[in-house]
Amino acid sequence: MAAHRSAPAVLPPPLRVWLGLIAALAALVVVGLGVLYAGYSEPGTVDGWIQSPVDGVGPPWRYLALATDFLGEPAGAATLVVATVTGCLLLRRPRAAVLVVAGTGLAVGTTKLLKPLVGRTIHDGHLSYPSGHTAFLTALALVVALLATGRLGLGRTAGTLLVLGAALVAGAAMGWAQVALGAHYPTDALGGWCTALAVVPATAWLVDRLADAGRQQRR
Template sequence: MLLHAEVRRRWLWTAGAAVAAYALLTAAVEVPWGPLMARDAVISAAAHQFALENPAWRQAMIAITRTGDTVVLVAVLVFTLGFLLRRRLFAQLAFVCAAVAASAALRLTVHALVARPRPEDMLSSGAGWSYPSGHTSHFATAALLLLLLAWPLTRARWQRIALVAVVGGWALLVGASRVALVVHWPSDVLGGWLVALASVPFIAVTHAVYLNHSRR
């Protein structure tokens, strides 16, 4: 996957900003920083009450959050890798594998070190520590990868707008559903989004630089 120099710079700046924000947020969670904890508690309490008072909303959030389950994402990943392998798109295949591995490593390392408990009044199932949100980081990573792979295939402006709206919007909804169901604190979801914004752009730039040098 080739990227122009200007695009690489933008992606690198995005990755750097996401890493810095992720580091600051992680430090605030680990300390823990009072204002952040208080804001998390207020939002979670409001989400819990709203979900209990609106069963239809709760069921909608459950349906959305299930699209981010591991079994769904693994199936999508296997299909994507199989498609790229069948088309002999080995560069894209390597990029997807590296980005998924980087995102998982960035999340799991902090996940184990911080070991943040989940909210007590969860309205859906959740296992393991809370920070950062696995559903959020996995789906956001998948969304960014899909955007990067599909972008060159779209020509019309409306197609690209639709692609960003559907894929990006769904990634935001999956993260929001974790807060709506009180399975994660809001800062957990923010951390999950930052994981994807740090790992995918960095791997994209690294991969593009490697391809540029290897083809000289």
């Protein structure tokens, strides 16, 4: 029972307000871009600026892009999730293990729900907004960063910087790979990144609330 009472939150208290505000802003960006590019089948102005020097890269950068892209494919994503869940359980962080599955799953699921609603397409009519690959890797990075923040006991500023830094690195890496391979427009990647920023903090808060409610019932 003591272990249950001392179970740490997956959304560290010092970060709750700031990440809540960031999540709300990210959700507005997702909706705004979705409305702006609804039904489009070509890059926007911003997409063109970024896409021109990145799209269609050759070796060795293409190999790096393919390797990064694999991390968002079913086999690669499943491997990352299993490895991260195992690490959370070894560290005795069951809430974090739940968040790994729920956070990444809901982030990717949200992109799948939004794609037909927005209807933006690329290459032969493939739905593209927002990028599920970018949402997945960003969501996983967010969960790992939240776990590290809690274990290291970081305060609001350091914790927020770590979480946002991890999300930025993961999102930029996968976003670059998707654009380089011609799978997404840059704004699709931005939408996927913001989807993860909106979904993961909300999911972490929900995991904590459900876990705390279950603990109260066991008393």
